[in-house]
Amino acid sequence: MVKERLLRAGEVELLYVKSKVYLHPTPSKKDNICGFLSLSRGPLATNNDILLSFSAENQLSKEEIKIYNNVDLHELEVDLEALQISGKRLANAVASKKREDHIVTKPPVSILVGYSFSIPLSFVFSIQVRKPSSGFWHGSLVINTKDGEKLPILFFHDNESASTLKEQKIRNQRFDPFNSSGDLYWGGDDFIKVLLKFIRVVKSTVETSVLLINPDEDDLRNFANNRRKSSIGGDSSSEAATKPIDFKMPNIGKFLNNAKWRVLETVATLGAQTKNQVVDLVDEHAPVPLKQLMSKPEVKKIGDDFDSARIYLAKWAQQVKEEAEESLKKYMLEDDIYNQINKELGSDEYLTEEEINKTSRRDPIGLTEWKSFFDYSGRLNITANEIKSKIFHGGLEPEVRKEAWLFLLGVYSWDTSAKEREELYASYETAYSDYKLKWVEDTEKRSTEFWMDQKHRIEKDIHRTDRNIEIFQNKKTKRTSTTSTGENANNSNERESSPETPDEASEPEENEEDEFNLSNIRNPHLFNVREILLTYNEYNVNLGYVQGMSDLISPLYFIYQDEVLTFWTFSKFMEIMERNFVRDQSGMKKQMLTLNKLLQFMLPKLYKHLEKCQSVDLFFFFRMLLVWFKREFEWNDVFHLWETLFTNCYSSQFHLFVALAVLSANERIIIQNLQQFDEVLKYMNDLSMKMHLDPLLIRSELLFLKFKRMIDIIDRENSIARSSGKFDNVVNVDHELRQLLNKEPIIQKEVERPEGVGGG
Amino acid sequence: MSFPNPVTSVKLVLLGEAAVGKSSLVLRFVSNEFQENKEPTIGAAFLTQKLTIGDRAIKYEIWDTAGQERFASLAPMYYRNAQAALVVYDVTKPASFVKARQWVKELREQASKDITIALVGNKYDLVEDDNEEDLVRKVNVEEGQNLADEEGLLFFETSAKTGYNVKDVFVAIGNKIPEATASGSDTATNQTSGEGRIDLSGGGNFNNATSGCC
Numbered sequence: 001m002v003k004e005r006l007l008r009a010g011e012v013e014l015l016y017v018k019s020k021v022y023l024h025p026t027p028s029k030k031d032n033i034c035g036f037l038s039l040s041r042g043p044l045a046t047n048n049d050i051l052l053s054f055s056a057e058n059q060l061s062k063e064e065i066k067i068y069n070n071v072d073l074h075e076l077e078v079d080l081e082a083l084q085i086s087g088k089r090l091a092n093a094v095a096s097k098k099r100e101d102h103i104v105t106k107p108p109v110s111i112l113v114g115y116s117f118s119i120p121l122s123f124v125f126s127i128q129v130r131k132p133s134s135g136f137w138h139g140s141l142v143i144n145t146k147d148g149e150k151l152p153i154l155f156f157h158d159n160e161s162a163s164t165l166k167e168q169k170i171r172n173q174r175f176d177p178f179n180s181s182g183d184l185y186w187g188g189d190d191f192i193k194v195l196l197k198f199i200r201v202v203k204s205t206v207e208t209s210v211l212l213i214n215p216d217e218d219d220l221r222n223f224a225n226n227r228r229k230s231s232i233g234g235d236s237s238s239e240a241a242t243k244p245i246d247f248k249m250p251n252i253g254k255f256l257n258n259a260k261w262r263v264l265e266t267v268a269t270l271g272a273q274t275k276n277q278v279v280d281l282v283d284e285h286a287p288v289p290l291k292q293l294m295s296k297p298e299v300k301k302i303g304d305d306f307d308s309a310r311i312y313l314a315k316w317a318q319q320v321k322e323e324a325e326e327s328l329k330k331y332m333l334e335d336d337i338y339n340q341i342n343k344e345l346g347s348d349e350y351l352t353e354e355e356i357n358k359t360s361r362r363d364p365i366g367l368t369e370w371k372s373f374f375d376y377s378g379r380l381n382i383t384a385n386e387i388k389s390k391i392f393h394g395g396l397e398p399e400v401r402k403e404a405w406l407f408l409l410g411v412y413s414w415d416t417s418a419k420e421r422e423e424l425y426a427s428y429e430t431a432y433s434d435y436k437l438k439w440v441e442d443t444e445k446r447s448t449e450f451w452m453d454q455k456h457r458i459e460k461d462i463h464r465t466d467r468n469i470e471i472f473q474n475k476k477t478k479r480t481s482t483t484s485t486g487e488n489a490n491n492s493n494e495r496e497s498s499p500e501t502p503d504e505a506s507e508p509e510e511n512e513e514d515e516f517n518l519s520n521i522r523n524p525h526l527f528n529v530r531e532i533l534l535t536y537n538e539y540n541v542n543l544g545y546v547q548g549m550s551d552l553i554s555p556l557y558f559i560y561q562d563e564v565l566t567f568w569t570f571s572k573f574m575e576i577m578e579r580n581f582v583r584d585q586s587g588m589k590k591q592m593l594t595l596n597k598l599l600q601f602m603l604p605k606l607y608k609h610l611e612k613c614q615s616v617d618l619f620f621f622f623r624m625l626l627v628w629f630k631r632e633f634e635w636n637d638v639f640h641l642w643e644t645l646f647t648n649c650y651s652s653q654f655h656l657f658v659a660l661a662v663l664s665a666n667e668r669i670i671i672q673n674l675q676q677f678d679e680v681l682k683y684m685n686d687l688s689m690k691m692h693l694d695p696l697l698i699r700s701e702l703l704f705l706k707f708k709r710m711i712d713i714i715d716r717e718n719s720i721a722r723s724s725g726k727f728d729n730v731v732n733v734d735h736e737l738r739q740l741l742n743k744e745p746i747i748q749k750e751v752e753r754p755e756g757v758g759g760g
Numbered sequence: 761m762s763f764p765n766p767v768t769s770v771k772l773v774l775l776g777e778a779a780v781g782k783s784s785l786v787l788r789f790v791s792n793e794f795q796e797n798k799e800p801t802i803g804a805a806f807l808t809q810k811l812t813i814g815d816r817a818i819k820y821e822i823w824d825t826a827g828q829e830r831f832a833s834l835a836p837m838y839y840r841n842a843q844a845a846l847v848v849y850d851v852t853k854p855a856s857f858v859k860a861r862q863w864v865k866e867l868r869e870q871a872s873k874d875i876t877i878a879l880v881g882n883k884y885d886l887v888e889d890d891n892e893e894d895l896v897r898k899v900n901v902e903e904g905q906n907l908a909d910e911e912g913l914l915f916f917e918t919s920a921k922t923g924y925n926v927k928d929v930f931v932a933i934g935n936k937i938p939e940a941t942a943s944g945s946d947t948a949t950n951q952t953s954g955e956g957r958i959d960l961s962g963g964g965n966f967n968n969a970t971s972g973c974c
Contacts, residue, residue: 457828460779460800461779461800463797464797464798465799465800546828546830547778547800547802547828547830547831550800551799581830583830585831585834619837622802622803622834623803626803627802678821681806682806682808685805
């Protein structure tokens with residue numbers, strides 16, 4: 001806590017400080033005088049009494065320099081907010097306590113003491129703002145007093161001032177290097193911004209770089225005649241201080257903002273390969289002034305980090321998009337989201353407040369929390385359902401997944417102790433190597449056409465799955481398995497037993513994939529993934545490897561980076577996913593059909609529209625359902641979604657509610673804009689990588705709860721109808737819909753491979 | 761648009777074994793890009809591209825299907841109403857040519873009678889520098905040409921990687937498609953802004969939808 005106390009006489013509270021402001025008394029650099037520009041307020045001071053001061057560093061004590069620097073660097077943001085409040089409640093603010101770390105000795109109140117000076121704002125007539133430009137390397141302020149006195153010009157050495165550098169950096173990182181008038185940000189901007197909070201500032205109509213401070217009518221008419229007036233009535237000026245500020249920044253900021261939105265809208269309608277398109281888009285959509293700005297040499301100067309203004313611009317546009325989406329996300333995750341979705345779904349007709357409250361999100365489970373679920377023997381001390389509900393409503397931190405997914409996927413059951421799990425692991429290890437040996441030791445099997453085809457399929461696919469993830473990329477240098485850690489050394493021992501081990505001696509030192517020999521895999525991780533998939537091909541003989549599985553295994557391998565654990569989590573995962581891959585596609589067809597029924601039941605209006613567009617086959621969901629939205633969400637979101645689905649918290653087919661939520665979230669746009677089969681299809685395909693997971697999960701949950709309530713209501717009405725003999729009124733709920741309430745996973749195994757039918 | 765002529769729409773489907781480069785051909789045609797190790801297609805992707813041939817504007821509506829056998833049962837959905845098909849194989853993979861033959865047969869039996877089929881031997885860049893001792897090429901040009909002649913197909917060898925012949929395939933297909941097939945009334949299609957995207961910039965509507973979406 002920062003201490004607060006009342007100001008003593010001779011003390012002021014610093015409101016604003018800019019460091020490294022210089023006076024240039026002579027043309028020689030070595031005569032420059034370095035100091036702080038500040039605004040400060042003494043006890044019982046009105047806004048007009050606020051002191052505008054320049055304090056030379058060499059006239060301040062070490063402690064005071066420290067305070068000045070602190071206020072400069074850390075307090076701007078905070079202060080601006082605080083100032084607004086104190087501006088409104090002036091009377092209170094003046095008397096109230098001040099932060100101790102803002103209090104310094106009052107700068108000497110004379111026009112000029114040595115090189116330092118200090119005057120009340122009411123004595124300032126005008127300030128000329130000279131931005132940095134090709135003529136002036138340093139931006140500067142020229143202050144004229146009401147006496148017609150010209151104070152020494154204040155030069156802002158932006159390249160030395162810590163706060164300015166910091167702000168510039170932040171702005172560059174946000175790709176928003178401009179101030180509100182559309183120019184590049186410089187050190188003087190903050191000063192003017194703060195000044196505007198305290199006093200009426202009017203831009204001169206004659207010379208726009210001149211700001212008139214609290215001017216009267218005559219001043220406004222002919223400010224050039226500035227040698228007049230010596231005093232000003234305190235009363236009228238304090239009134240002026242509370243008047244609204246007339247000064248308006250030019251509107252380019254707003255213009256930029258509008259442009260942002262135009263770009264955003266268009267970006268959002270694009271396909272996945274946005275990078276190049278964004279560049280074109282910006283060319284098309286950037287407002288003229290922005291383009292002109294981008295061609296300015298100063299702007300290009302920012303771009304040390306960037307290849308060119310064009311790329312800068314593209315990054316800007318992308319940043320805009322992310323920023324906007326981020327704020328959208330934030331907004332949506334506020335309480336409003338519940339209200340909004342509920343209102344839209346009409347769920348308050350169906351759901352109690354308690355049910356709706358249950359859907360609120362929690363923080364992901366971190367390692368500490370996860371550990372707290374277990375007692376000394378490594379047994380759960382809360383119920384598995386409690387944990388599942390926590391995971392469902394907030395997910396896991398990445399470092400928890402390694403352990404938690406073993407439970408979620410059923411590799412370990414929830415009621416085991418740490419010791420039992422150790423034993424289990426050993427048996428998993430043995431079982432894995434047994435399965436692996438089945439193909440490793442069987443040269444005859446490995447020479448069958450079927451087996452070689454399968455191997456080729458696996459190799460083709462792992463070479464093109466998630467290659468943007470670091471561990472799946474090829475290293476620039478030759479693999480260094482000989483110098484790796486113990487764990488990896490084990491792996492490489494294991495590998496020697498594999499007939500698929502590449503001949504390391506003959507391995508060329510290059511980064512390229514061998515186009516003609518996919519089997520020669522140089523990345524050890526890809527190598528492991530292939531071993532696991534080949535072993536799975538043996539473990540589940542009827543199913544074997546099917547395209548799509550490489551997408552399912554890669555997040556698991558990413559977590560474990562270990563053959564045994566990846567194999568078993570994958571095998572368990574495949575138990576529930578097997579129905580997606582069966583040869584006759586019946587599992588997928590059934591899910592699409594269930595989704596179709598669910599859509600009719602829950603979103604009849606959208607269903608009717610899709611019917612008109614010949615889109616009720618919902619074909620665009622094929623990929624989403626097949627690999628559980630793996631291709632639709634960003635890498636990190638995939639983990640979160642999958643662990644949510646693993647919980648079977650509400651339904652073993654919750655992924656169909658996620659699909660329903662995707663439709664529900666886009667219902668309006670589909671109905672209003674899309675008329676044709678291919679339009680709907682393209683729109684839905686292009687949602688890939690553009691959806692935000694959290695709001696979608698909330699929507700899915702609410703849709704489920706609504707669904708459940710609807711079924712309950714129907715059942716209740718039915719039983720009333722039956723008991724009163726009105727059998728005509730009984731509504732039949734489709735079996736597949738009712739099954740959605742079931743938490744038991746649906747297992748559909750592949751049948752034996754018919755003679756002569758290939759794999760894949 | 762400087763073309764008063766109505767836009768001709770062509771529904772086109774790509775078929776062929778896994779990893780022969782179907783998606784890469786489309787990516788080259790639609791965005792003039794090439795991506796090493798492009799991920800396997802799941803289900804099917806849908807893309808569009810507009811091309812001007814002489815004084816005709818042609819909009820290609822392209823179905824890029826997954827190559828793996830397991831998903832072959834879905835193919836009829838895509839070629840059912842297609843006016844054109846690209847049957848793609850890999851000139852370095854004989855098995856992929858066998859598969860191409862099967863696709864041609866299936867199309868002849870199942871697809872619409874007047875479908876235009878182009879046989880495409882992809883990955884030409886790999887065989888460009890073939891020398892006599894060490895042939896990377898496993899499917900000869902003659903084999904491809906013979907099949908094309910027998911079945912009355914357009915025939916090209918292409919490289920999605922270098923772009924060799926890619927556009928030519930689509931132009932040739934466009935030339936085979938009769939003038940403005942009933943798309944004059946199809947205003948939504950005509951408004952499409954090209955480069956594989958559907959123009960949804962309905963102003964405020966989209967904003968609403970965006971905020972409703974997530």
